[in-house]
Amino acid sequence: MRYGMVIDLKRCFGCYGCQLSCKAEHATPPGVFFARVVKRESGTYPNVRKVFLPLLCMHCETPPCEAVCPTGATSKRPDGIVDIDREVCVGCRYCMQACPYEARYFHAKTRYYFGAQGPTEYEAVGYAKHPTGVVMKCNFCAHRLARGEEPSCVLTCPTHARTFGDLDDPQSAVSRLIKERGGEPLHPELGTGPSVYYLPA
Amino acid sequence: MSVFTDPFDRLMDDLQETARPQREWVDGRGLLLIAGHFLSGVGAGGWAFSSALGFLPGEITSLIVVGLGGLAHLLFLGRPERFWRMVRVRSSWVGRGFVGLNILMAAGVVSLALRATGLGGGGWASAVWGLSLVGAGIVMLYKGNVYAVCRAIPFWNSSLLPVLYVAYALRGGTALLLLFLPWTPLSADHGLIEVLELWIGLSAGVCILFYLTIMANSSVGARRSVEDLLRGRVAAAFYGGVVAVGFVIPVAIGLLNAVTPVSMGVLALVGLASLVGDFYVKYAIAKAGRYLPHVYQAR
Numbered sequence: 056m057r058y059g060m061v062i063d064l065k066r067c068f069g070c071y072g073c074q075l076s077c078k079a080e081h082a083t084p085p086g087v088f089f090a091r092v093v094k095r096e097s098g099t100y101p102n103v104r105k106v107f108l109p110l111l112c113m114h115c116e117t118p119p120c121e122a123v124c125p126t127g128a129t130s131k132r133p134d135g136i137v138d139i140d141r142e143v144c145v146g147c148r149y150c151m152q153a154c155p156y157e158a159r160y161f162h163a164k165t166r167y168y169f170g171a172q173g174p175t176e177y178e179a180v181g182y183a184k185h186p187t188g189v190v191m192k193c194n195f196c197a198h199r200l201a202r203g204e205e206p207s208c209v210l211t212c213p214t215h216a217r218t219f220g221d222l223d224d225p226q227s228a229v230s231r232l233i234k235e236r237g238g239e240p241l242h243p244e245l246g247t248g249p250s251v252y253y254l255p256a
Numbered sequence: 257m258s259v260f261t262d263p264f265d266r267l268m269d270d271l272q273e274t275a276r277p278q279r280e281w282v283d284g285r286g287l288l289l290i291a292g293h294f295l296s297g298v299g300a301g302g303w304a305f306s307s308a309l310g311f312l313p314g315e316i317t318s319l320i321v322v323g324l325g326g327l328a329h330l331l332f333l334g335r336p337e338r339f340w341r342m343v344r345v346r347s348s349w350v351g352r353g354f355v356g357l358n359i360l361m362a363a364g365v366v367s368l369a370l371r372a373t374g375l376g377g378g379g380w381a382s383a384v385w386g387l388s389l390v391g392a393g394i395v396m397l398y399k400g401n402v403y404a405v406c407r408a409i410p411f412w413n414s415s416l417l418p419v420l421y422v423a424y425a426l427r428g429g430t431a432l433l434l435l436f437l438p439w440t441p442l443s444a445d446h447g448l449i450e451v452l453e454l455w456i457g458l459s460a461g462v463c464i465l466f467y468l469t470i471m472a473n474s475s476v477g478a479r480r481s482v483e484d485l486l487r488g489r490v491a492a493a494f495y496g497g498v499v500a501v502g503f504v505i506p507v508a509i510g511l512l513n514a515v516t517p518v519s520m521g522v523l524a525l526v527g528l529a530s531l532v533g534d535f536y537v538k539y540a541i542a543k544a545g546r547y548l549p550h551v552y553q554a555r
């Protein structure tokens with residue numbers, strides 16, 4: 056079993072639904088985006104193109120973040136999810152420098168969306184599960200997977216651009232999409248073996 | 257160029273960049289890490305030279321400087337109370353550095369204590385001293401490797417960086433000794449130190465030039481970093497700290513000294529300038545780091 060995701064760049068129209076649903080699901084503080092969408096324009100007038108690239112932790116097969124971690128706080132689970140033990144992390148941020156996908160965030164101190172106004176009720180409850188002084192990132196919504204549900208970003212995507220499943224199963228939807236549509240991971244040249252694949256736009 | 261001062265707003269701005277600048281290891285409390293790298297490197301180099309020359313004030317100062325470097329590292333951590341967990345040496349250069357720093361500190365202190373109690377002549381004392389040199393070697397070597405293994409930051413991902421950092425640690429060590437010359441009865445050979453300093457200073461300069469030339473002809477992310485150093489947001493630190501203070505002044509005085517011997521005070525100034533340059537090298541290299549771009553367009 057190796058969890059993985061396929062993102063169809065042809066379907067993604069940059070609505071930020073995944074980014075927002077992830078924030079809601081994990082109650083991530085300001086400045087933390089486990090899932091985010093990068094928008095870029097390319098070309099010159101009149102041949103201009105807009106590119107939307109959804110990013111998240113790639114749950115690499117050979118995660119550089121895990122290799123550099125001096126405490127063992129970052130580790131890879133048997134199901135392929137790369138996770139952080141927040142009770143062990145010392146907040147050295149080496150993993151942030153090693154991750155080629157900018158998937159990690161350092162939670163320096165608790166801050167609220169409405170500043171001096173203080174936390175909303177949602178923030179007061181949600182932020183309690185995020186200790187400060189440590190690094191955080193996407194965990195493929197492991198709590199939802201444990202309940203047999205899909206990750207929040209997959210469920211929310213209005214164009215069904217995201218598909219989630221078992222990369223080790225050749226019959227799974229993710230494996231078939233990768234094979235039939237020529238899915239490619241981001242920066243394959245680095246040899247990190249990402250578990251997130253992109254279908255060409 | 258960002259106009260934001262709030263870290264959150266600045267992050268929002270940075271996320272729009274094609275090659276986002278790294279900030280965790282240089283801005284705000286990140287400066288403590290640069291200070292830690294600088295102090296521990298200089299202290300390890302200083303220990304290697306002063307213990308080889310039997311220069312006690314240099315040895316004591318070097319260990320204090322290494323200790324301060326360790327403290328700066330600790331203060332940088334998000335969770336300093338868990339520092340003892342950083343012992344995973346199998347694949348982590350930070351873990352190796354932490355262990356090396358502890359070996360250097362422990363063996364260095366024991367080595368001095370053995371000498372102070374008149375037990376410095378035996379085989380044990382030599383073994384402990386040897387161990388302290390191993391620790392110093394690890395401390396000098398680990399920093400460049402910490403950066404060099406980060407493939408996410410193309411500007412750092414070069415096998416030249418560890419060489420550069422070792423050269424600067426050795427130079428920092430000799431610079432630390434030069435600082436002592438005016439105030440200490442000379443048990444160390446200051447002529448030798450000066451020649452060493454000049455030689456290592458020159459080789460470090462050549463190393464930097466070599467490194468920047470390679471990076472300037474490398475990938476997009478690395479080229480952006482070189483632009484930052486030469487023409488962008490790190491240019492002041494690079495030209496002022498690294499080139500002028502850290503290279504031109506020490507090398508010019510060093511060459512002058514070869515023709516007409518200069519006073520001890522001037523040599524101490526060379527030491528000070530070299531140390532400032534050493535700090536700025538670490539600062540500038542860290543600051544110029546940018547993450548690998550994912551989409552090659554826009555700004």
Ligand code: SF4
Pocket residue numbers: 111112113114115118119120121137153154155156157158159192247
């Ligand atoms: S994407 Fe980054 S954080 Fe996620 S597993 Fe890979 S290296 Fe680690």
Ligand code: SF4
Pocket residue numbers: 123124125126127128129139143144145146147148149150151189190
């Ligand atoms: S910040 Fe935490 S998870 Fe990241 S490398 Fe350091 S100890 Fe490991």
